[in-house]
Amino acid sequence: MPLFLLPLFPLLGFALLMLFPRAFPGKAGGWLASGAVLASFVVAALRFLGQTETPSHEVLWTWLPNMALNANLAVGFWFDQLSALMTLIITGVGFLIHLYSISYMGHDPRFTRFFAFLNFFVAMMLILVLADSYPLMFVGWEGVGMASYLLIGFWFQGRNSEASDQDLRDASDREGVANSNAARKAFIMNRIGDLGFMLGMFLLYRLYGTLSIPELAERVEGARVAQTGIELACLFLLVGAVGKSGQLPLTTWLPDAMAGPTPVSALIHAATMVTAGVYLVARSHFLYDLAPNASMWVAWVGGLTALYGALSALNQHDIKKILAYSTVSQLGYMFLAVGLHAYSAGVFHLLTHAFFKALLFLSAGAVIHALHEEQDVRAMGGMRRFMPFTHVVALMGVLAIAGIPIWSGFFSKDAILAAAYEANPLLYVIGLGVALLTAFYMGRWYFLVWRGDYRGHAEHPHEADTLMKVPLGILAALATLGGLLNIPGFLGGAHAFDTYLGRAVPVHGHEIAVSTEILLTVLAVAAGLGGLAWAYAEHKRRALFEGPLGQTSTRALYLDDLYNGVVSVPSRALAASLDTVDRGVDGTIGGVASTASAPGGLFAWWQSGFVRAYAVSMLLGTALIIGYWAIKTIGMGGGA
Structure with a gap:
């Protein structure tokens, strides 16, 4: 086809x-x-x-x-x-x-x-x-x-x-x-x-005289020159990728x-x-392979964004906003991988993330639907009793994003952490810390929504209907089993996904000992389990992660406030000032503008578009000129 x-x-x-x-x-x-x-x-x-x-x-x-x-x-x-x-x-x-x-x-x-x-x-x-x-x-x-x-x-x-109710219309x-x-x-x-x-x-x-991707790949491979130009081009492309994927600093x-x-x-x-x-970065791998500095920028942007998103998700109260900041963080993981030239690991996490994040959002939508548009997790709790099917599939999504074996996130996230460990110890520490935070905020999301006592006000919450259950069930199966597409060698697998994708993009081969790889896996799983245990402890203490750190997380590290103060407020003030000038201050400036435009208004009525009006104008003009010359001639004659 x-x-x-x-x-x-x-x-x-x-x-x-x-x-x-x-x-x-x-x-x-x-x-x-x-x-x-x-x-x-x-x-x-x-x-x-x-x-x-x-x-x-x-x-x-x-x-x-x-x-x-x-x-x-x-x-x-x-x-x-x-x-x-x-x-x-x-x-x-x-x-x-x-x-x-x-x-x-x-x-x-x-x-x-x-x-x-x-x-x-x-x-x-x-x-x-x-x-x-x-x-x-x-x-x-x-x-x-x-x-x-x-x-x-x-x-x-x-x-x-x-709505008939005025308060509802105002809201x-x-x-x-x-x-x-x-x-x-x-x-x-x-x-x-x-x-x-x-x-x-x-x-x-x-640099290369073409923008066709296959042709460009051939010319770059053949020339391998203009290193500085490639670095700059890759940085420009990174700006585009940052904007579209919500990475720092364009994440808000x-x-x-x-x-x-x-x-x-x-x-x-x-x-x-x-x-x-x-x-975009994976498709442009033939450029980034020749641009180590730009690639490192990609990796650091991803690592820092992953940390920013995780910290921001810790104490959100909107059921969807927790997942939204989680997306920011998980995309950071993908950028970290492709920046380290581990393209297959990054794309594999893109695949598993599509499964478990779609599942989590649609599960959240089912809850919102059941609670008549309520989105505050503090007004939920105990939803597993009302929505047993959605509870089970949502739990599958939580375990997948937390990186718990055998769910899909375990395989894709471990591959990224292994690449980070090999490339840069600090990036690895950031990635492992993000794994801990991810398991915590998703555990918090789970316990606040599904466990404990119901704290909401909506009457008779109901389970999703069949048309909503079918996609949820399919996504839950994919989120659970999708990781089996790329079982690593030390677990007896054959890296099937890497082998397939390696025909289109380079595959990063780990040059670390099997014992080290096993240790990294144990640490990643411990981070996931530790984060879930931390969330459970917070839930049992009925703590909602308040305090200075909680407030900072709720405000998303004040990044939006910073942009609002530095960009939005001055821009609006400037616009208001120009609007004041345009409208006039107490009528003064507006009056000046009206006076200046008055002469044009005197003649505007004459521009009617009728030929007879223009003919009359020509006759009057001719008469005025003849009269002027007649008066001037008579005056000159009188002077003689």
Whole structure:
């Protein structure tokens, strides 16, 4: 099957739902959108099963032909082991999220439009990962940015804007403003990253005369020159990756992205947009392999972001915001891996994270749905009695992200820690510390939501329905067993995932003794178990991690406050000052402006557009000139 079918199906779904919304009453739009993504998954699976070691390159048409820069760009798709894996993740997990959303969004008045936006999101992400050139990748890059803006701000009017109760409408208005601000924040901060991406592309073209990824890889491999230029280009690309994946210092938009409906959080935080930065670095491995300084920047950005996200998640109270900061931290792990050239380890964690983080977000959505939109974990507790199925699958997700054997996070996280240990002891210590903190905050999330006594106010919480349970069950199985795809050699495995992905990206081989690798595994498991035990102890003492450290965590280490004070407040003050000048101070400046514009107003009425008016103007003008010369002539004659 041709590759263009992968993005075409969801694009057609988007077009039909946007152009003919009334043709899909009830939940028909949701089923159409889900079917479109399922069709793309079938295409991805068939291409994966029929894949050879040689990448497939399919060119659709020439794009921007005969440019002045003499660089003919084509719309083409590149299908190797890396893009095959990404298409399976995007369409597979994306389909499950679509299916879940049919029930979750069933009562929303803009149901059909929501699914149109979801389809558009998936289509743009598929273009991003299949693109055979950086400019085409940038098209998908901007497309997912636009889709995220539409989905994060989907409830821009709030969820109760049509309620009869005035208090509910007021609260809905405030929620709508917050959602709109979150969407704008994501859009604006991503533009900063996009500037870096564009500068990287411009520099690469200047160095090598092409932006086709296969051609660029050949020219870089053949030349192996312009080391400084490659370093700078890789740093520019890193800025783009940092913006899209919410890494430091452009991380503050990502936690706010949970303002959208919960399926949007699952789609953005797990399987699509935020992984684009990791994909960009992995796809550009042939550049980063020649840029050790830029690669180390990637690793340190990832390590510090992993620590920042974990510390920020420790004492959040919103059930989704805990998971959002967890995403920031886990993406940091992926950047740490690809920065150390352990591309396979980073991409494998991307895969397992898609499973367990989508599972955790959708489990949180089921709880929110059952509690009539309650999101504060302090108003939950004991939910396992009301939602036994969701409790079990959520626990699978917690064990996976905590890195407990045999769950998937154990295998992917250990591979990253092993690479960090070999490369830089300090990065390893940071990574191990983050593993401890991850197990703690996810244990806290689990105990506050599912254990203890029910502390909420919603009456009769209910279990998720079948349409929500099916995706949860599949994701729980993947989160539990997905790690078996890459069992390490010291545990009797054959590194199957590394072997497969190694045909597209370099695989980092550990040069450490088996005994050392076993010790590192024991330490990682001890960190996970220790974090869960710590969370249990805090729960038994009924402590919610308060105090100075707790407050600092709740405020996300005050990074947002810093940006607000340094950037937002001065910008708003400047805008208010300019607005004052524009409107006028006590009418004075405004009066000056009115006076200055008055002469123009005197003649504006004459510009009517009628030919007769212009003819009269010409006659009057001619008469005035003749009169002037007549008076002047008479005056000169009188003087004689």
